Amino acid sequence: xxxxxxxxxxxxxxxxxxxxxxxxxxxxxxxxxxxxxxxxxxxxxxxxxxxxxxxxxxxxxxxxxxxxxxxxxxxxxxxxxxxxxxxxxxxxxxxxxxxxxxxxxxxxxxxxxxxxxxxxxxxxxxxxxxxxxxxxxxxxxxxxxxxxxxxxxxxxxxxxxxxxxxxxxxxxxxxxxxxxxxx
Numbered sequence: 001x002x003x004x005x006x007x008x009x010x011x012x013x014x015x016x017x018x019x020x021x022x023x024x025x026x027x028x029x030x031x032x033x034x035x036x037x038x039x040x041x042x043x044x045x046x047x048x049x050x051x052x053x054x055x056x057x058x059x060x061x062x063x064x065x066x067x068x069x070x071x072x073x074x075x076x077x078x079x080x081x082x083x084x085x086x087x088x089x090x091x092x093x094x095x096x097x098x099x100x101x102x103x104x105x106x107x108x109x110x111x112x113x114x115x116x117x118x119x120x121x122x123x124x125x126x127x128x129x130x131x132x133x134x135x136x137x138x139x140x141x142x143x144x145x146x147x148x149x150x151x152x153x154x155x156x157x158x159x160x161x162x163x164x165x166x167x168x169x170x171x172x173x174x175x176x177x178x179x180x181x182x183x
Contacts, residue, residue, distance in 0.1 A: 034087055038126060076098070
């Protein structure tokens with residue numbers, strides 16, 4: 001452990017010397033852990049990560065999910081991640097930026113995923129969250145809904161649910177709600 005601190009101190013000194021004495025912003029423990037998580041990502045081919053503010057802002061990024069199975073096959077869904085400086089002791093804040101007809105995602109983009117709430121533990125990481133989001137598209141869960149109407153249709157009439165998902169993803173109305181095309 002002490003060796004690690006010596007190595008980090010040496011790296012900081014080298015970086016300061018390389019930047020002509022301009023001090024480098026000290027990273028929080030959350031940033032260090034997030035950097036590690038991102039460097040170790042092992043995403044499925046149907047998922048991609050993007051840093052709209054550049055690589056200097058690791059704490060805010062986007063993930064695109066293109067399900068390759070299930071009701072949402074062919075769709076493209078964008079999620080924003082906002083990571084707290086006290087990560088991993090607090091789960092990242094995740095919002096779906098794509099309006100989607102889904103039992104576990106409401107029309108404001110809030111996501112119902114247990115590991116983002118009561119089941120979050122510091123041993124979990126960004127990779128786990130992305131796989132959890134991907135799983136919501138391959139296996140939507142009507143038992144713990146945010147969109148109660150979509151959950152009831154999935155539970156009571158899976159064929160109608162599939163039709164509603166297709167209509168929403170193609171860009172159309174489901175009930176009184178319009179969904180922009182996301183295919």
